[in-house]
Amino acid sequence: MPELPEVETIRSRLAPGLTGRKLERVEILDPRLTRPEPPELVAAALEGERVADVRRRGKYLVVVFESGRHLLVHLRMTGNVLHPAPEGRKDDPHVRAVVRLDDTSDVVYRDVRRFGTWDLLEPGELEGYFAARRLGVEPLGRAFTAASLGRSLAGRKAPVKAALLDQRAAAGIGNIYADEALWYARIHPLTPAGQLDDEQVAALRAGVRKALQLGIRRQGATLRDYRSSDGSEGRMQHEFRVYGRADEPCERCGTPIAKTRVAGRGTWYCPACQPSELGSVA
Numbered sequence: 001m002p003e004l005p006e007v008e009t010i011r012s013r014l015a016p017g018l019t020g021r022k023l024e025r026v027e028i029l030d031p032r033l034t035r036p037e038p039p040e041l042v043a044a045a046l047e048g049e050r051v052a053d054v055r056r057r058g059k060y061l062v063v064v065f066e067s068g069r070h071l072l073v074h075l076r077m078t079g080n081v082l083h084p085a086p087e088g089r090k091d092d093p094h095v096r097a098v099v100r101l102d103d104t105s106d107v108v109y110r111d112v113r114r115f116g117t118w119d120l121l122e123p124g125e126l127e128g129y130f131a132a133r134r135l136g137v138e139p140l141g142r143a144f145t146a147a148s149l150g151r152s153l154a155g156r157k158a159p160v161k162a163a164l165l166d167q168r169a170a171a172g173i174g175n176i177y178a179d180e181a182l183w184y185a186r187i188h189p190l191t192p193a194g195q196l197d198d199e200q201v202a203a204l205r206a207g208v209r210k211a212l213q214l215g216i217r218r219q220g221a222t223l224r225d226y227r228s229s230d231g232s233e234g235r236m237q238h239e240f241r242v243y244g245r246a247d248e249p250c251e252r253c254g255t256p257i258a259k260t261r262v263a264g265r266g267t268w269y270c271p272a273c274q275p276s277e278l279g280s281v282a
């Protein structure tokens, strides 16, 4: 599932080709994409819009139009936006939308599992949309401080990993980068979020940023489906410290990496570097 670094990689590759272009023709082939809005209405509303910028907020791609409207694209499990359109797309059953630009190139939205969404917002609706979803601050932005992270975790009994996944403390972190961040911070993923002391909160903030920045530098992680907008693979999967590495030695101490489940998600950690706070209490 694409997380912040994967979405940022797609955004940065899409932006130069889309910015300044007008959407000449929009075909939405899968009604699930725009639900509950009828796809033909959204397609008609998009035609004629000119792209002012392509931004990102958390895991959302935000296409900004000169009209002040925004198209929010959430890729969920397997969505991707491809430009230029790949060869052989006419026979590709997973293409869910095609946008013809005024330079005659096509942008293709592809999604195998079909959980991705397109939401077209009218001018002025963007902040309310994110607020309604309790989307936290950008973890690579200035607002993500140890103090802000501490405030959003305070009093919470949920495991710290679950707190990172729910997007309220910071937007854009998913299963991979949560595990990596907790390893950098030397925090056990099941530690109740509200139990972290100031030093651990500061370490967690630093760990989140380190994991995400490395992910962006490596153009994301390619596991199964993820590709960038030009079809290229990321390289972050070669840099994982714990994610998916059960029984392999921890890079820091040599202890075999352990696997557990937190919030229903496979979770990897080093039992020596990330000791259980619960264990010391029991």
Ligand SMILES: [Zn+2]
Binding pocket: 250, 251, 252, 253, 254, 255, 270, 271, 272, 273, 274
């Ligand atoms: Zn270790």
